[in-house]
Amino acid sequence: MRNRQILYVHRPEERLSVDDFELVEGAVGQPGPGQVLCRTILLSVDPANRAWMQGRTYRDQLAEGDVMAGFTLSEVVADNGTNIPVGSVVACAAGWQEYAVLHAREVSVVPVLGPLTHHVSALGITGLAAYFGLLRVGGVKGGETVLVSAAAGATGSVAGQIARLKGCRVVGIAGSDRKCRLLLDELGFDAAVDHRSAGFADDLRRACPDGVDVYFDNVGGATLDLALRLLKQHGRVVCCGAVSQYDTGDPASVEGVRGVPGLVVTKRLRLEGFIVSDFAGDWPVAVRDLAGWVASGDITVLEEVVEGLETAPQALVGLLAGDNIGKRMVRVGPDPV
Template sequence: MAIQTNTRIVLAARPQGRPKPSDFRIETVDIVEPGEGELLLQILYLSLDPYMRGRMNAARSYAKPVEVDSVMEGGTVARVIKSRHTGFAQGDIVLSHSGWQGFALSDGVGLRKLDPATAPVTTALGVLGMPGFTAYAGLLTIGKPKPGETVVVAAASGAVGSAVGQIARIKGARAVGIAGGAEKCAFVRRELGFDAVVDHRDDDFAAQLKAACPDGIDIYFENVGGPVWDAVFPLLNDFARVPVCGLIAQYNVVAEAGVDRLPALMQQVLHRSLTIRGFIQREFADQRPAFYRDMAGWIASGRVRYREDIVDGLEIAPQAFMGLLEGRNFGKLIVRVAA
């Protein structure tokens, strides 16, 4: 019997601080048949990423927020199960942006066909997808690593951070990772080949980071913010570059009155000629062909390694996402929605 209903997870309420289960709602709706020029997708894998927390807020950002009662957004790998679109056939595997649901209609815009024989399709959500491209474009375009320089990256065992450090080493720089917990630190050092790694959970984290960067920090790839930034900032060299990719330690923080640290920060930006630039990976879309070529080659040669953390079942997505914001995942977090 053909499947006639679609399970989806919608934003039930805008979180105040940390998201909680009641901020999400599971719904069951009828599947809509594709019209002329459309195709019906069955979602196989859903990517969970820190940026989704910002989309849950109503505040102005680089992209439109998810509306309350709308499907949570997210990148997906899907199978075409019905097609009335000349560019896609039943059985095609595609990269899409279909969100937290089991099925989705598409007009074909923004879809990219994937070849399962070339690489595991899940890599299109990780090392060969948006996270990998974020690392590639942010580090090479803003960071501009040079041989012998020191590159520090937070969340070094994650999808973006792990790629940043490995690309830095490919470019001849010294890679220092920051991660949380002994297991993640061991993975970053032994499996990914970083030159050094520091556990931000240790009481003497700042001292350890200073010891790991005896010549200071030339590039800091910011994924975290918060106390990690506080430890990094004094170590930045003159002319250091800081690509700001994410601030996961601050996504759940409710703004409160406190000490204004901006004047001191701006003074040091001036005195040390620092470059601090936020970016969104789509700004560098013209670099994607080079990224696909370079990253595929680095993976094939073993110069870049990756880890995926795959959990099963769409219904587990809210719990897994809340854990992601607390660092409970180990590697690129992906939900297996269908076999």
């Protein structure tokens, strides 16, 4: 049995390119004691994939020659003395390959609710990031103004919709007129601003005439700087990602955020970072909430599924350029029968 894999073979000097990857065929491993063999169903494509190339984050830096890392939804097809039934659907980080051997503790069984793709999107890592970021880190309350960047992206689109559900006024920032229309017409945002427009700063100011209580930040950089200026006293920034800064060969050259700490002091702001695994104990509750909102139609799920492991490099390169709408994922294999 063959195991198609995509290796990360070249550290990009500047922006990531498909040539930084290589498709190879490896062996399918055998699970040792306490291990399972997983078959990849869906591979999540995330901006963080690029950040992992730049240095140590919450995981080790990727090394050239590694199987490219990535979050997956997989099926357990063999086990060796674990209590995970063969046939289980699990969330794990199996990487860009068709098969992976993982320790039982590295996979978590997914109680399937609806289509599997939802467990990569609204009920997956990005949906959970929106949920915990907005509700726990941001602590949003009804009536507040919530600003969301990368608002047509996987996390932003869910964060904005949860904020709307909670009775907030929601302003989205996205990278095209088409995305802005989608936010307004399909996701119920109160305002949407195109960050590629020449009048972006003024447009954003006009969209937030009374200031911003919570900024859900997926991008960092100049947009964060602008948002700091719009935040009210005691405003909060949910630091979820910094996608504007990932796709560079020289992270140290990234321009800094000028409003820190000046505006943080004078306006008594709070900036707080998080990753979803900090809230792992509460995932079941969050998934139940999210699934309920999806079922009731309160949350519209935006997904893009591209076909075949070999499309993953282009899917990631394009994602970093902002060509996705909603959650992008790669179908590596069929759903379990």
